[in-house]
Amino acid sequence: MTSVINVNLPTQSYEIAIAPASLDQIGQSLAGLKLGKKVLLVSNPTIFKHFGKIAVDSLEAAGFQVASYCLPAGERYKTLNSIQKLYDIALENRLERSSTMVALGGGVIGDMTGFAAATWLRGINVVQVPTTLLAMVDSAIGGKTGVNHPHGKNLIGAFHQPRFVLIDTQVLKTLPVRELRAGMAEVIKYGVIWDAELFNQLEQSKRLDQLRYIKPELMDAILTRSCQAKADVVGKDEKEGGLRAILNYGHTVGHAVESLTNYRLLKHGEAVGIGMVAAGQIAVNLGLWQQADADRQNALIEKAGLPTKLPAGLDIEGIIEALQLDKKVKDGKVRFVLPTQIGVVTVTDEVTSDHIRQVLQKM
């Protein structure tokens, strides 16, 4: 069964196709998009070993001229140096304005490939083929691309929408369990900020921490409802002028924690889980949210096998300082996304360092 979700944008709309074993159809899918002949497939060594040949064979069978390149895996390689590598490969392969980069991998590969495509020849096509749950439900959709600055995550980047997003659900079978759990953090996020029905479905599952315990129908709902939530929000506010900021729920403290642990200790999704626990409690302390609902959220995060406490020994003042570097700071005030009910959030800049300190000290 294939689900197709449309991302409707003023200048360029595109489809997200969700189907099992669809990777070997990628060539045909792209053939309909009026792209140039040349494709640069970007991946990492592990993913490429599993799925590279399937994708390349399908693209070549559809008439594309395909080059491939693997970047090393991991958030710490999400740097301008990696982008320069991609520029060199783009030049070697004489990519043209009509050419396409295909990102086959998780969030790091997707963000970097998207940014290289956004800035090579002032913008060439990119197609996202996410291979982690997190990339499928979040980072592959919506056009945010970028790399990290040594002092802050995703500070360097651009908006550059993909021409197409292909989600092959079979790929999840080889996904390490820790990656599945990290992705589940973003799924829980959609439940809290947008889709109470998804939240309820997640609550009904006995376990969320391993693929084999998640029923196929629930996995379908997780993917389609999450992608739909992201498409809805991005369609209403492509460049984060307003509404889109709600997608950053849990990311404010999350980013700071990732930065202070040098992007090595925690997966992005794990940090988001911790950030949601923190933001939820701030909301409760401010009288915006019921403690009972925060507890329901935290129970889901735990059920997904995710941490709900700060890593031991982390400097709380360091977190508060790092928040000032957040992209969402305006006139020196950190903006927080806070829940008011399951499925509804608000954005506020009324959260003080004291509010944050008080919550973090108890985590």
Added chain:
Amino acid sequence: MTSVINVNLPTQSYEIAIAPASLDQIGQSLAGLKLGKKVLLVSNPTIFKHFGKIAVDSLEAAGFQVASYCLPAGERYKTLNSIQKLYDIALENRLERSSTMVALGGGVIGDMTGFAAATWLRGINVVQVPTTLLAMVDSAIGGKTGVNHPHGKNLIGAFHQPRFVLIDTQVLKTLPVRELRAGMAEVIKYGVIWDAELFNQLEQSKRLDQLRYIKPELMDAILTRSCQAKADVVGKDEKEGGLRAILNYGHTVGHAVESLTNYRLLKHGEAVGIGMVAAGQIAVNLGLWQQADADRQNALIEKAGLPTKLPAGLDIEGIIEALQLDKKVKDGKVRFVLPTQIGVVTVTDEVTSDHIRQVLQKM
């Protein structure tokens, strides 16, 4: 007298204000644009010495919090390394999404500041204050930003429209004569590709090679008609899907010549002048253009004190090879903009290496 030219674009329109001694009004001009408080002024040491204080004082008087940074002057510093410097400065000064970078300088400063603004926090505001004739009539308008790759000019970049363009005509008084001439190449280009009346006015002037020989009314016409031409073309085709390509007249061979001489021997405008002579002759040889009109064009280029011959000892096969790296290549074919009358051009991919070789061998 202030002339205001509107650049009308689907997502964001902006004004080009042309007036003498307007730099000390920059603060007031920006105050009306609903920008954030923080401004990073980017310049080079020479320009900043002349005009930095005027701009900073005016911005501060209007309530902005201003930081300044100078990049070294020259095309050979138009690199990702310089952009990384700007990222570091942006971080140090805690620029926010609502903050603004102001580019005070020529094309190199404008392109780099624009690219840094396009990619910091996925895009912050940029205001262009061009200080060379070339930047005033061309590079400051239209949103093309970028840096050079070691193997090709402007291969790395993004479209990022300015919020405002301020042209202070007084600034031209301190412009070195060679820079004035280089800018005149782009002015002549507008005459050839778009505005026959501008072409005629340029022909009526006895000299075009020094500011003091150019009558004030002609200088007004040069600035306003050139900016209007650029605004017209960009307004019809922001991202170079079609029409905008005509602005690359003279740039195809021009870029290749610049690249082969390592961006050191020739100013960009000088290379464009040489490129126009080449493209004009290719058009004549293909039967598209009258030799008499090509001669009129070449006479204007000479009158502006610009070279019309290839630099001695340049490898013609090297130029032909470099053309394959041009951003305008499609399916391996180099696209040329060729005149058919004064004020009218066509775009073709029917120019072969033999056509190019034949013309370059005689230059």
